[in-house]
Amino acid sequence: MNAKQLAAAEAVTHIEDGMTVGLGTGSTSFFAIHRIAERVKEGLRIRAVSSSKGSESLARELGIPIVPFADIDAIDATIDGADEVDEAFNLIKGGGGALLREKILAANSRRFIVIVDESKLVRTLGAFPLPVEVVPFAHELTVRKLEALGCKPAIRQADGRPFISDNGNYIVDCRFGAIPDPAELSVRLHAIPGVVEHGLFVRMTETVVVGGADGSTRYL
Numbered sequence: 077m078n079a080k081q082l083a084a085a086e087a088v089t090h091i092e093d094g095m096t097v098g099l100g101t102g103s104t105s106f107f108a109i110h111r112i113a114e115r116v117k118e119g120l121r122i123r124a125v126s127s128s129k130g131s132e133s134l135a136r137e138l139g140i141p142i143v144p145f146a147d148i149d150a151i152d153a154t155i156d157g158a159d160e161v162d163e164a165f166n167l168i169k170g171g172g173g174a175l176l177r178e179k180i181l182a183a184n185s186r187r188f189i190v191i192v193d194e195s196k197l198v199r200t201l202g203a204f205p206l207p208v209e210v211v212p213f214a215h216e217l218t219v220r221k222l223e224a225l226g227c228k229p230a231i232r233q234a235d236g237r238p239f240i241s242d243n244g245n246y247i248v249d250c251r252f253g254a255i256p257d258p259a260e261l262s263v264r265l266h267a268i269p270g271v272v273e274h275g276l277f278v279r280m281t282e283t284v285v286v287g288g289a290d291g292s293t294r295y296l
């Protein structure tokens with residue numbers, strides 16, 4: 077197993093019968109979804125909600141029961157990857173463009189289990205460009221406001237056109253450099269009309285599972 081698979085497999089040991097489980101998005105979550113599906117085949121009884129159309133269709137293909145959000149009160153545990161994790165467990169997420177749905181799931185989960193390989197661990201967030209989801213309407217003005225916060229913004233592209241999120245929005249990748257105070261930047265980003273959500277997950281998790289290249293698994 078590679079490092080991402082190891083972290084995913086360890087996180088899935090926390091899933092128990094009767095739970096409502098949140099499914100993350102990305103290559104590490106891919107392994108978690110596969111492992112959950114194996115356990116469902118072995119008899120685990122859960123229901124799941126998904127943070128992206130991609131993860132939802134993968135889960136359905138693999139036989140994980142997906143339920144509408146109207147059918148759940150809360151999520152027992154969400155397992156998801158991250159692009160960066162700092163020493164205070166703050167995260168940058170959104171490399172896969174699913175940050176809004178991922179944050180909704182995380183905020184409504186009793187437990188938010190983050191799964192990463194060693195490469196995602198940083199002292200201070202910000203080497204990874206911060207994804208910010210913005211509405212397409214007047215996005216040029218929104219991007220200028222982002223730039224005024226001190227970053228170099230770039231509208232994410234896919235096949236020569238703006239990447240469109242599952243919510244019909246654009247993703248602006250913002251190069252801030254070091255982000256010493258994620259909570260403060262979070263407030264400033266939310267104050268910009270046109271910004272739907274951003275990829276800073278500030279103090280949203282207490283559980284980070286790290287897979288190592290040497291075959292080890294550890295909790296931060």
Ligand SMILES: O=C(CO)[C@H](O)[C@H](O)COP(=O)(O)O
Nearest residue numbers: 102103104157170171172174
């Ligand atoms: O936030 C995400 C998707 O929006 C992912 O969790 C993040 O980009 C990490 O991805 P990967 O597991 O492929 O390294």
